[in-house]
Amino acid sequence: MDIIVEGQGAEIVRLVLSEISDKGLRIFLPKIREISDKGIDIVGTVYSLKRQPLSIYIDGYKIYIIPPEEVILTYLQAWKFWESSEDKIKAVLVYCAQHSKLDFNYLKEEAERRGVSDYLGKLNDYC
Structure with missing residues (x-):
């Protein structure tokens, strides 16, 4: 799963992922069974695609979804x-x-x- 983490949260996300994951070549491999079937790759810190992302709120956090x-x-x-x-x-x-x-x-x-x-x-x- 590719994710983009914008703003100051990027380092926090990396820290959390490093605590709950093994590190592959480029990706984090979560050790938590419920999310262990997908690797997580932080592919950027700025969304730069032409079409704007969709956004939803989950537990007060704004989540962007690539169209x-x-x-x-x-x-x-x-x-x-x-x-x-x-x-x-x-x-x-x-x-x-x-x-x-x-x-x-x-x-x-x-x-x-x-x-x-x-x-x-x-x-x-x-x-």
């Missing part, structure tokens, strides 16, 4: 440029699950700009 279009585009880039089969699967799953809610004009424009329009076209074969 599905941005998630798909990021996975397409990893699939194409790193030849990541895992990211191919993730792109397909998000694309198919969110298909009826996606902004296809935005997806097409951004895929072209990011050099992955050929891979965006492949997603229709899966759902």
Whole structure:
């Protein structure tokens, strides 16, 4: 799971994760059974994607959720440029699950700009 921690909280999050996790090459591997099936990677401290994140409040904390279009585009880039089969699967799953809610004009424009329009076209074969 990739997360972005903005502001002064980044070091606190790193400290908490280091206390409850083993450190992999780049990711934290939680030791807590309920969350142990996913590694956590702090990928940045500033949200810099074009489309603004969605936000919700949980227990008084503002949580940002990356829009599905941005998630798909990021996975397409990893699939194409790193030849990541895992990211191919993730792109397909998000694309198919969110298909009826996606902004296809935005997806097409951004895929072209990011050099992955050929891979965006492949997603229709899966759902």
